[in-house]
Amino acid sequence: MTQKERMLAGELYRADDPELSADAARAAAWMARYNGAAGAGAEDRHAMLAEGLGQAGAGAVVRSPFHCDYGCNIHLGERVFLNFGCVILDVVRVEIGAGTQIGPGVQILTADHPRDPALRAEGWEFGRPIRIGANVWIGGGALILPGVTIGDDAIIGAGSVVTRDVARGATVMGNPARPARG
Template sequence: MLAGELYVADCPELAADRARVSAWMERYNDSASAPPETQRAMLEEALGRVGVGVTVRPPFHCDYGYNILLGDGVFLNFNCVILDVARVEIGSGSQIGPGVQILTADHPRDPKQRARLLEFGRPVTIGANVWIGGGAIILPGATIGDDAIVGAGSVVTRDVPAGATVAGNPARLLRGANA
């Protein structure tokens, strides 16, 4: 799965991992009024890396948790979904708006493979100091460069250069890094 190879998501090991994180999400998503240090400890239980000063406002949803790496000062607003069948790295100082979906899970284009419940994942990398507007969707395999801006409601289907501003469906370059 982590190597981007085809896998069956319902294998016993992955099913157990999803059950573990589902129980964690239930606890975390009930923690809105908990002190920040309690929420941080809970994030450290489930996520692969949690930098200093990270805020993840519940509710939050993910597939496994352990493939999510958050740099210092990362902020995820309400209702973020990260399907982390592959690595998701979010750089320091990045701000993710409400309802953003970061998706690494993908499916074969061959209907016979899909019928066998095969899927695969492609990692997503979000650089430092990136701002992703509410309701944006980041598709599998996308890399968003440092200091980029993704407009609200955008669907990012390909890489976004550092310093660029993109918006729309599919997201298109509005302003380049040197504009």
């Protein structure tokens, strides 16, 4: 398996691999163009999203600045909205369902690292996919950690650190995010 195949499979891989470095450089060039086109019309910006991401559903909006690792592993449903300053580390698939609204400064992080310090020191890492359902609202500054699934219609409070799956329709908040009381 190539390092890219290992990465996409969620296995240990080396991000300094030449193929992955070239993919990251392409994504960086795309982000520079996309972020520099903040004043462009909605149709032009959506076309750029479709070019740089794995999927950009109709009406999806991503405000600049936006940052990601590769872009091609990000799949946005229809009418998804990401506000200013979002970061998506997409070493594996990130799926965001239709109508989801994501506040400013949210970080969605699939990248993870071995717990063994020797493996970390050698530069190994891995990823765990994230799935965010439809009609989810994620408040500003929230962090969504590797491997999390958020169910449809859920609400994530601003500044929350989501370390575990969130049930459909649940409201969670805090660090770590826990169900809101009454």
